[in-house]
Amino acid sequence: MLLSELYNPGLPQLVLFDLDGTLLDSVPDLALAIDRMLAALDLPMAGQSRVRHWVGNGAQMLVKRALAHATGVEESDLFDQAFTLFLHHYGLCCAEQSKLYPGVEALLTFLRDNQVSMGLVTNKPIGFTERLLDEYDLRRFFSIVLGGDSLAEKKPHPMPLLCAMDRLGVAPVQTLMVGDSRSDIKAAQQAGCKVAAVTYGYNHGVPVSAYQPDIIIDDLAELFS
Structure with a gap:
């Protein structure tokens, strides 16, 4: 399990997810x-x-x-x-052709079953974000949902991640960000938390390795398998 490499001997207390390019091919x-x-x-x-x-x-x-x-x-x-x-x-x-990536529900279920809190931090406007969470039955997994217009700043600024951690009472050292782009990686690094980057998302043609995330994965299932 890759998570145990970062949070030995257990799991993070909080996992924050990006939406587009990470959980959903929108x-x-x-x-x-x-x-x-x-x-x-x-x-x-x-x-x-x-x-x-x-x-x-x-x-x-x-x-x-x-x-x-x-x-x-x-x-x-x-x-x-x-x-x-x-x-x-x-x-x-917005929900006609978009699809969840493989391993999404399995990972979210695994984290929920292991009492790991989860949040969604996306740059998508909150109205569309909430609609998509309902369309794909994902809202039940998240304790906090922040869109690109929820706060004064959005990723790569660390404000949304820091806000989510503060509201849920979890320190950066016990938090993992999972995303697909420079914005996610830079926001996590500035917020002081670890970051896992998926290779299949939207990063303007630049490999996510260029921004030195803590973990690089091809499939979300790698985090817990």
């Missing part, structure tokens, strides 16, 4: 919403492969990257209109 629905947004603006659509490299820093940054690609302009005057369109379309399709 790119198919994000790409659908982005393409519908672009079509409504009479701009060329992006496609799923491009969107996969744009996600990970919140909805606003995703829309900015899509507009920059479609218009060739870094800061587009269309942003406000585009962001409103994106929120509308993603609200209609």
Whole structure:
């Protein structure tokens, strides 16, 4: 069990999870919403492969990257209109094609059964986050859920992780962050907790090893098998 290597002889008291690219492959629905947004603006659509490299820093940054690609302009005057369109379309399709990654429910069940507290810390807006947790029956596992608009800062700032630990009364030394990107790794490192990074998520084409997480895994099941 990889967790025992970090928290010998037992388990962490708290595990914080990212959502997109860690627990849920949400790119198919994000790409659908982005393409519908672009079509409504009479701009060329992006496609799923491009969107996969744009996600990970919140909805606003995703829309900015899509507009920059479609218009060739870094800061587009269309942003406000585009962001409103994106929120509308993603609200209609956010759970159509997204899928949980292998091992998600098994890991969450294992941690719950071993009295490990869990939290979700994502840069996705909290409204969509809560809806997806309900759609995929995950809310029951988490003692705290923080979205990208829940606090004044979002990852890679450590504030969301520190807030979650403070509210649940767990010290950084007894906390593990599980994520897929630079934002997750940097937030955990600045918050003073260990971090496990998955290789299959959204990190803009850069290997997660470049940011020196404590553990690198190809499958969530590796944490407890």
